[in-house]
Amino acid sequence: MIVEKIKCTGCGACVNICPKDCIKLEQDKEGFLYPKIDEEKCINCGLCRKICPSINYKEQAKTKERFKEPVVMAAFTNQNLIRLDSTSGGIFTELAKVFLNENEYVCGAIYDENWLVKHIVTNKLEDLEKLRSSKYLQSRTEFTFQEIKEKLNEGKKVFVCGTPCQISGLYAYLGNDYDNLITCDFICRGVNSPKIFLGYIENLQKKWNSKIKNIKFKNKTKGWHNFSTKIDFENGKTYIGSRYTDSYMVGYLNYNCFIRPCCYECQYKELPRVADITLADFWGIELISPEMDNDTGTSLVLLNSKKGYELFNKIKSFITYKESSIKDAMKGNACLFNSVEKKENRDKVFENIDKYSYEKLSKCFFPKPTGIKFIKLKLRLYIIELKKRVKVVLKK
Ligand SMILES: Cc1cc2nc3c(=O)[nH]c(=O)nc-3n(C[C@H](O)[C@H](O)[C@H](O)COP(=O)(O)OP(=O)(O)OC[C@H]3O[C@@H](n4cnc5c(N)ncnc54)[C@H](O)[C@@H]3O)c2cc1C
Known part of the structure; x- marks a missing residue:
């Protein structure tokens, strides 16, 4: 593992940097891609971890x-x-x-x-x-x-x-x-x-x-x-x-x-x-x-x-x-x-x-809002919109 799964963004920097081409992104059950290292081909150079922005971003950002x-x-x-x-x-x-x-x-x-x-x-x-x-x-x-x-x-x-x-x-x-x-x-x-x-x-x-x-x-x-x-x-x-x-x-x-x-x-x-x-x-x-x-x-x-x-x-x-x-x-x-x-x-x-x-x-x-829920939502948005318009008029 390069970084904890929950922190991995799937950016692909590790795949691109690997000198032995032994990192592939694989889809998990949720449909997102995560790096998988072929341990047999890996030479443990550590480059993937060294550059991983999920580990090092704060340091990397200072150079920009x-x-x-x-x-x-x-x-x-x-x-x-x-x-x-x-x-x-x-x-x-x-x-x-x-x-x-x-x-x-x-x-x-x-x-x-x-x-x-x-x-x-x-x-x-x-x-x-x-x-x-x-x-x-x-x-x-x-x-x-x-x-x-x-x-x-x-x-x-x-x-x-x-x-x-x-x-x-x-x-x-x-x-x-x-x-x-x-x-x-x-x-x-x-x-x-x-x-x-x-x-x-x-x-x-x-x-x-x-x-x-x-x-x-x-x-x-x-x-x-x-x-x-x-x-x-x-x-x-x-x-x-x-x-x-x-x-x-x-x-x-x-x-x-x-x-x-x-x-x-x-x-x-x-x-x-x-x-x-x-x-x-x-x-x-x-x-x-x-x-x-x-x-x-x-x-x-x-x-x-x-x-x-x-x-x-x-x-x-x-x-x-x-x-x-x-x-x-x-x-x-x-x-x-x-x-x-x-x-x-x-x-x-x-x-x-x-x-x-x-x-x-x-x-x-993730049901669509229907019935009273839908009307309430629409009404809420309508009121927000109306308030915004009134504010603009008052500002003028
Ligand atoms: C996943 C996602 C979430 C967003 N969330 C917000 C948000 O919360 N608030 C907000 O104000 N704007 C958000 N945006 C940005 C917004 O939708 C517009 O893309 C942005 O305002 C640029 O619009 P545009 O008309 O200049 O260019 P557009 O022509 O819309 O920009 C197109 C360019 O955006 C990039 N792009 C499009 N889809 C993707 C993708 N899936 N992954 C990586 N790059 C992509 C590409 O390089 C593409 O060429 C989000 C965009 C995406 C893709």
Whole structure:
């Protein structure tokens, strides 16, 4: 074992660093990947433990040059179609374009042929559409850290976007920062089990009697604030579920019941952040700067280093932005400094994952709010929204 299972993020730094190629990631019962060492091939060099960010992050973080407090921006791309197609304000796409337009490299997450998620390294502009958008399940980093190092050593520029633990894993593997590397993480609620996600999409495919053609979380047809999931099927039909009616979103947002164990005690909920730039949804922007919100997505951007600040300067002519503060950013985004709470239903979900169908798991352990519960929830949200609007009017 490299690190206690509960602390392992599955970042893949150990797999990438092993000189004997004797560490593989294997899926556990919950569907998350954990390193397994082939003891026969292992030469006990200790490199995997020496670099593991789950053991050494605090020490490793001291070597990075980061602002004490980030420069905080609310921002969105001026290209409406890209804004609509992105999870928040489309800032990832604008940042990635800086690199792809110059034949430099971007590393980010895409869906694979089975609708699971993996990271790729690419210099092709046509891959940008696949890279765009949040995929709310854990992505596999595979051997991308090795690929990134190769490109960096060739003098290529590389822009890498992933969860804070993946970015930390990359730095741990590289051993030091590179001038030609820029990293981007996001405020992360936690990564969900790929096994649960497969259950969810198989269930939908059965119900709609068709294979899936496209998945879009936080689709904006019904507004960014609505957290809609839109799934297009090959038979031409379309499913749209909101944060109250889509079982996967209900399980993720209301019950936190299928995220990776380490996410309940995430060590990256602090400033300075691990990456040069941090992206997120700017929840609450309608109260702070109502002119920056038209319900099609506004990004919160934290510029954590000089490199991050300089990259943001390069996209300023393609975006609308307004400087804000960390105090305002915190108000709507609890996950900036806090891990989500583990509730009792999580254990029940995974105790029964191989016994129950996805449908039964969701009905028993992460049921959609219905009847009075649903009305109460809607009413509560309506009152919160109303209070916010009144506050804005009074402020004026
Ligand atoms: C699992 C997860 C949890 C999140 N939790 C929060 C939260 O609690 N609060 C909040 O404000 N924002 C959260 N976000 C971030 C938010 O959803 C947006 O991704 C972010 O605001 C950037 O939006 P964008 O429009 O600029 O770019 P987008 O086009 O949405 O960004 C796309 C890029 O994000 C990265 N990415 C997408 N999915 C994954 C994945 N599964 N693993 C690793 N990297 C991925 C990829 O590199 C991808 O290329 C989360 C994102 C993910 C993936």
